Amino acid sequence: MVxxxxxxxxxxxxxxxSPAVPPIYLSTTFExxxxxxxxxxxxxxxxxxxxxxxxxxxxxxxGAEVARLHGATGSMMTSSGMAAISTTLVTxxxxxxxxxxxxxxxxxxxxxxxxxxxxxxxxxxxVDAFDNAAWAAAVDKHQPHVLYGETMSNPALRLLDIPAVAxxxxxxxxxxxxxxxxxxxYCTRPLQLGxxxxxxxxxxxxxGHSDVIAGAVTFDxxxxxxxxxxxxxxxxxxLDAHAAYLAWRGMRTFNVRLAEGCRSAAAVAEAMVxxxxxxxxxxxxRDDHPDAGALVKTVMPDARGAMLGLVLEGGDERALEVLRKxxxxxxxxxxxxxxTLASVPFNSSHFxxxxxxxxxxxxxxxxxxxxxxxxxxxxxxxxxxxxMG
Ligand SMILES: *Cc1c(COP(=O)(O)O)cnc(C)c1O
Numbered sequence: 001m002v003x004x005x006x007x008x009x010x011x012x013x014x015x016x017x018s019p020a021v022p023p024i025y026l027s028t029t030f031e032x033x034x035x036x037x038x039x040x041x042x043x044x045x046x047x048x049x050x051x052x053x054x055x056x057x058x059x060x061x062x063g064a065e066v067a068r069l070h071g072a073t074g075s076m077m078t079s080s081g082m083a084a085i086s087t088t089l090v091t092x093x094x095x096x097x098x099x100x101x102x103x104x105x106x107x108x109x110x111x112x113x114x115x116x117x118x119x120x121x122x123x124x125x126x127v128d129a130f131d132n133a134a135w136a137a138a139v140d141k142h143q144p145h146v147l148y149g150e151t152m153s154n155p156a157l158r159l160l161d162i163p164a165v166a167x168x169x170x171x172x173x174x175x176x177x178x179x180x181x182x183x184x185x186y187c188t189r190p191l192q193l194g195x196x197x198x199x200x201x202x203x204x205x206x207x208g209h210s211d212v213i214a215g216a217v218t219f220d221x222x223x224x225x226x227x228x229x230x231x232x233x234x235x236x237x238x239l240d241a242h243a244a245y246l247a248w249r250g251m252r253t254f255n256v257r258l259a260e261g262c263r264s265a266a267a268v269a270e271a272m273v274x275x276x277x278x279x280x281x282x283x284x285x286r287d288d289h290p291d292a293g294a295l296v297k298t299v300m301p302d303a304r305g306a307m308l309g310l311v312l313e314g315g316d317e318r319a320l321e322v323l324r325k326x327x328x329x330x331x332x333x334x335x336x337x338x339x340t341l342a343s344v345p346f347n348s349s350h351f352x353x354x355x356x357x358x359x360x361x362x363x364x365x366x367x368x369x370x371x372x373x374x375x376x377x378x379x380x381x382x383x384x385x386x387x388m389g
Contacts, residue, residue: 022245022248029050036048046226054233056238059244061244061248062244065252069251071191072220076217076228078214080203080213081204082109083215088199088217089146089148090235091228093122095121097122097144098143098146099125099147102128104129105179106150130159130290135164139172145173146175152300154349155309155367157305159300162299163298166196169196176194183300184200184305186254191220197218198218202250205261206250209250210341213243265372267378306371306372307335309370313366316365319344319346322384327383328340329380330342337371340375345369
């Protein structure tokens with residue numbers, strides 16, 4: 001008599017329970033059946049759960065959560081935000097194609113645009129993110145295949161006019177790809193403003209606990225989603241099931257975390273305006289923000305994010321001195337955690353620029369970047385006061 005193979009314990013677990021949270025499926029492979037064979041024949045196995053680099057139930061649970069937050073048709077998780085960005089761009093661009101991209105983008109995205117894409121024979125044209133006329137001129141002149149920008153750029157917190165840039169893209173049959181990491185779907189749902197693909201670092205606000213590196217690619221056009229998924233499979237930037245669980249777990253509290261973070265950031269901004277030694281407060285909810293008015297209302301209709309910039313008198317050295325004295329805020333790069341994270345661009349995110357280059361890029365001397373966490377606005381304002389005092 002042939003006994004059930006003891007190495008197939010998974011069989012004993014099929015649908016016997018109904019857990020409140022998704023199980024962490026560590027299995028790399030799944031028993032094939034008629035439906036999976038059919039999908040392999042039909043789509044190359046894009047939908048079947050048969051091998052975890054293609055699909056995995058825990059990873060899919062996290063992707064479904066991102067899609068829900070965006071009100072989108074689909075979202076696929078990636079091993080990092082950079083995997084989401086690089087896979088998407090290399091899917092949509094071929095040698096000889098052109099991408100028009102904002103100058104103000106995340107540092108490693110900049111590297112991708114400056115070094116990697118040109119090496120693949122892709123033309124890269126750069127424009128100021130907030131200069132609609134420059135976008136229009138570049139699109140007209142270069143007839144690009146892709147336009148790329150960030151909803152809210154780091155660290156100046158300027159907004160991209162997504163509806164206007166989407167219109168320019170679609171006028172020449174190009175796709176608009178938006179990195180929505182800073183704004184998050186709590187404040188901005190770029191697909192609903194005309195973007196074709198949203199890329200995000202789930203390491204930041206989506207995951208929300210500074211404990212997982214992950215990314216997401218979100219779309220409404222299934223065909224476009226499948227093209228990107230196909231490249232994700234060949235490039236191998238899939239998310240691990242443990243990491244996917246952490247991302248899923250973080251997203252369970254996304255709305256309450258962001259509601260509190262945005263409220264708190266607005267209150268800290270307000271509290272710091274009149275503080276001696278503070279030259280300027282940069283927050284998209286304030287009237288003196290350069291994009292205040294129609295643009296803020298379109299791009300961030302209900303909430304203005306949990307990122308905040310403080311420009312101190314005394315320049316970068318003073319900013320660093322204050323940063324070092326924080327007792328609540330953590331002196332660390334990254335953003336979007338439950339803890340407040342504070343950094344100065346000149347020696348971290350933008351260290352590779354000269355002071356003049358930073359000034360030209362709209363990054364003032366003495367800027368502290370704050371990712372406002374859940375400690376409470378009064379606690380944070382007190383912490384900043386004692387550090388400046
Ligand atoms: C962090 C970040 C990324 C990269 O994400 P990783 O998860 O670190 O790969 C991309 N874009 C923006 C705006 C980011 O803040």
